[in-house]
Amino acid sequence: MPIFQKARELSVIQSVSSVLGWEQETYLPPAGSGFRADQLSWLAARGHELATSDAWQADLESAENADDGNDPTLTANLRELRRQFDRATKLPVELVARETSATSLAKNAWAEARRNSDFSAFAPHFEPLLGIAREKAELWGYEGEPYDALLESYERATSTAALAAIFDGIRPDLRDIAAKAVEKSSANPVSLPPGPYPVAAQQSLNAKIAEDVGFDFTAGRIDTTTHPFCTTLGPRDVRLTTRYDESDFTSSLFGILHETGHGLYSQGLPAADFGLPSGSSVSLGIHESQSRLWENHVGRSRPFWETWYPVACETFPQLADLPLDDFMAFLHRAAYSPIRVESDEATYDLHILLRFGIERALVRGDIQVKDVPAVWNETFNDLFGFTPENDASGCLQDIHWAMGGLGYFATYSLGNINSAQLFAAAMQNPDIAADAQNANYSKLLDWLRKNIHTHGSILDPSELIEQATGKPPTPNDYLTHLKTRYI
């Protein structure tokens, strides 16, 4: 079908960009970055041209007119291609160019403002980005409020109101769990025996574990970057990255378990449909559910370490002094941090609730950009019981806003919630649960393949969760999980 050919061609273009982007983070020598930007911008222009072309539209319309409804996958593919096309063509070229230029300036201003811990230097660059986000929302359209349209970029078929209801509902429990977990940890502090934990040994252990839980190294690899990520360079080519801390081997290991979760999802998508919605991941909230499931529900579980701790002790002889019970306490330690990316499972979502509330209020116009530091600090204090020392460790810590990424943060907590619901549902199966007790996860992976990965982007995220678990998305399993583990 011509429209599918075009969609596949677009995925070739986009995946070439992914190769260049991956290479930029892993190996590119510093002087090469200027020309790399030229290469990426040429590719982005070709992709945009194709995906918004008259020919694309004509092929899509022909396919829609020819669709007799007998093939639900085909119908769903056309529905999603239509949604993407409408969203892409609703934004005038002038606006896209203005956003590109504004984010490019804002990223530099943000880095500088963060260095000087001065939000007021970033505010004049955030203002136009907020304005552009509002313009985009109006052009895209929404049912409830403008922020709905921004969320849609990352999590389709959800609403601000629904998300706010979930987040408001769990807020008291999350705050309570966090406080108790932090108290428990500080009453019984545990630390790892001193390093060094050599990088080569970490790499070898990480690769063993990633392979054991199912990552296919003939169709993927692990490299080193400043910030860990997972990227897909082709239907059979998935790249994970992590960074190494020689004083704490669990930092790279949990980074790899997290990215392996993303990678298993990518490797489990229907390769033959690469480039079509049916071969693509459905949303960030579902993607993050996969990474969190392997990182937290598998990787921080006791059965996992009953098998792997002896291997870790062989790899790092200094662990001989640390009993498994203490190591588990180390993995389940909790502490309040002003910094999101340094926070633990027990406190993480408080950071998201904070950001979601501020973003929504900004887009609604309930608060102004200049109000952000005050609102941040006040809300932070309400959630954590203290105030960040300065803007750098407060409202300036994340790059997301400087990239125009309003609407993104919520998907982290959606991922946590989904991960718990999926894991609990899988564990209803006695075979999967029994194997997991022995750190054998092949049946769990099969379950995820069948219930999540193979569906690509055919179902909406909430439909996918309901079909997989027998109930609509709910944070109950997540709260139960946190309470069981942390209080």
Next chain:
Amino acid sequence: MPIFQKARELSVIQSVSSVLGWEQETYLPPAGSGFRADQLSWLAARGHELATSDAWQADLESAENADDGNDPTLTANLRELRRQFDRATKLPVELVARETSATSLAKNAWAEARRNSDFSAFAPHFEPLLGIAREKAELWGYEGEPYDALLESYERATSTAALAAIFDGIRPDLRDIAAKAVEKSSANPVSLPPGPYPVAAQQSLNAKIAEDVGFDFTAGRIDTTTHPFCTTLGPRDVRLTTRYDESDFTSSLFGILHETGHGLYSQGLPAADFGLPSGSSVSLGIHESQSRLWENHVGRSRPFWETWYPVACETFPQLADLPLDDFMAFLHRAAYSPIRVESDEATYDLHILLRFGIERALVRGDIQVKDVPAVWNETFNDLFGFTPENDASGCLQDIHWAMGGLGYFATYSLGNINSAQLFAAAMQNPDIAADAQNANYSKLLDWLRKNIHTHGSILDPSELIEQATGKPPTPNDYLTHLKTRYI
């Protein structure tokens, strides 16, 4: 100027292909290669479309018409762009597609035929490639004979007759030098102390040396591949690769010196003209002159090792048992090998004379494809005094013919000849020569930058050599060099 913009855009497309090609050789997981081919073929199609488009032609014609001849660089750029356009557009799409498909089949057939050492299994695939090469020659046009047009793909403004005259002229000397060098070596055999020479230590020494002779690691890097190469990914991004043999550290080191020579040329081209002829290398024979100069004239010289052998001895303690004199004898050892890529400086060109003669005879129709093994063995025996054991170590050893690369081999010997003429000319300068005696090559590099690199592709190769050395290209310096070193 619009035509220059288009030429730069083409270089963006081609450099993206180079990134993907580099990544394919260095890091691509095996299952990713199928889709990588799709990505490369999409890019190749975009590049071909652009470089043969009506718009390209119109812009080129406008620029030619507007050229008042006052800027020789501009005029030369247009002349070269015209030459490239004419050559690209003279080949019908049907022929290009037929060649792509024929080489793809031939490469597999060649690998299989070489495994079984059976030229007759490769012959039916070589036949059509020879036919296509002849068709291309006719379409491109030539003055003397069809092989001229094939040479032109790699070495512009040269002729088969001129090359044959050079090669015929040096043949007796080369044969004599090789025979004497082999005899001398076998009378006084030297070998390296046993390994292992650890890979990490080799990498560190190689990088030190590459940096010391001028390779800019902020605009380049070294990775590991099965076959060493140098590739340019952008105006400030040059990649070298090598492979490691833990029983002989000189294998990777001379690989790196060779590729560093290519890399220094690439890093010395005018970066602001990247994508234009004035910012591009002029020919393979000049490119190879740069790699051979650093590999053989610098890297196999005694002054170089008077400085670097102590460093090597620190890096590899087992070298303490081997005096520098013996190490130099090891580097200057000569032996007849049936295999080109395993042969040494003293015997290498005999392999090229053999291939050049056969290619020329094939294209003229003086011999048939089926005659190749017999002609190969007979000529080989005449040059080396023995006959290869079988086709695998004879006429099937190289992949070039299976890739349709008729005309390529000659540039290896042209590179050797050019390297000696350039090195001898540079050493006429007392400062450069005095510094070289102390293994300080910054003035030599400056000389090459000024006389070769900065000229890009403005002058023809022979003009470039004459301007740099004060005389037309001649093999005399090369013969002198070989005689001095080897007999």
